[in-house]
Amino acid sequence: MRAMVYHGPGQKAWEEVPDPEITDDGDAILRVDTTTICGTDLHILKGDVPAVASGRILGHEAVGVIEEVGDGVRTLRPGDRVLVSCVSACGNCRYCREGRYGQCLSGGGWILGHTINGTQAEYVRVPFADHSVYQAPDGVPDEEILMLADVLPTGYEVGVLNGHVRPGDVVAVVGAGPVGLSAITGAQLVSPSHIVAIDLADARLEAAKGFGADVTVNSSREDPLAVIRGLTTGLGADVTIEAVGVPATFELAVKLARPGGRIANVGVHGEAATLHLEDQWTRDITITTGLVDTYSTPTLMRLVVSRQIDARKFITHNFGLDDFPEAYDVFARAADTGALKVVLSR
Secondary structure, X not given: OEEEEEOOOOOEEEEEOOOOOOOOOOOEEXXXXXXXXXHHHHHHHHOOOOOOOOOOEOOOOEEEEEEXXXXXXXXXXXXXXXXXXXXXXXXXXXXXXXXXXXXXXXXXXXXXXXXXXXXXXXXXXXOOHHHHEEEOOOOOOHHHHHOOOOHHHHHHHHHHHOOOOOOOOEEEEEOOOXXXXXXXXXXXXXXXXXXXXXXXXXXXXXXXHHHOOOEEEEOOOOOHHHHHHHHOOOOOEEEEEEOOOOHHHHHXXXXXXXXXXXXXXXXXXOOOOOOOHHHHOOOOOEEEOOOOOOOOHHHHHHHHHOOOOOHHHHEEEEEEHHHHHHHHHHHHOHHHHOOOEEEEEO
């Protein structure tokens, strides 16, 4: 089969590799019909995730059809159309029993495209299949269901829920890429008074308006702190959500929060960011971090099916599976191409 293989920082190739095989009773082999590229994949290619070894197949999101299952799989059978979650869960360890699947103690968590071969391929082995895939609902296109593999639950869980967004809050989202837009989407479910999107790219800020941001700030031309304070009688945002993963955006998210505010870090950081405790220690702020657990996926799936969340808005570019090199180029140059989520299909 063909797959997108990582060969060290800055190097990748769409090339022939061996087909995956079942290696554990809980495995399933999936024919990948639809997949995508994540910002995390770009971080890997920058060298920000050193746990990813050369030779690893990238990707952790897919919709497809079960081809084969191990003897221990109980809830799936060949022919089932399923969503592959970005997080794999054994279902039995302490953290899985708490719904904290991202911290799975038995070899799960974020492993696809990280510590084992991933989904940017014609076929993929999915471990812990009973607990790591979801039956895809009839009548909803693959590409819309695909948005539930990672981006929607990440923005909602790690941004909105970890940040304890409440009705009437002023929410500042730093970064209007796919995860930031997912946080905006999720925040709307709890009726904040204002959602402020902050970015450097006008195209992404325009997209943020379509997702529900009522205030947008291009921080290359305007001071986000002045805008936020203008909305809050000088206090600052109730919740700031960092959705980029670079030191400057984290430090800005902290600065924008009011005393007693909450800062939810969602971005994948590849280098140290400074927390100025000499300024912050008196301000009663709460900072949360997290890897998505995907416990919200069934809820979000119902909202996508009922059209209360329109997953179609994320998709800006469509490619065939053999177009991975072009798709990566378009996604990596999002400021120029306007790319949000690129979808690759058979």
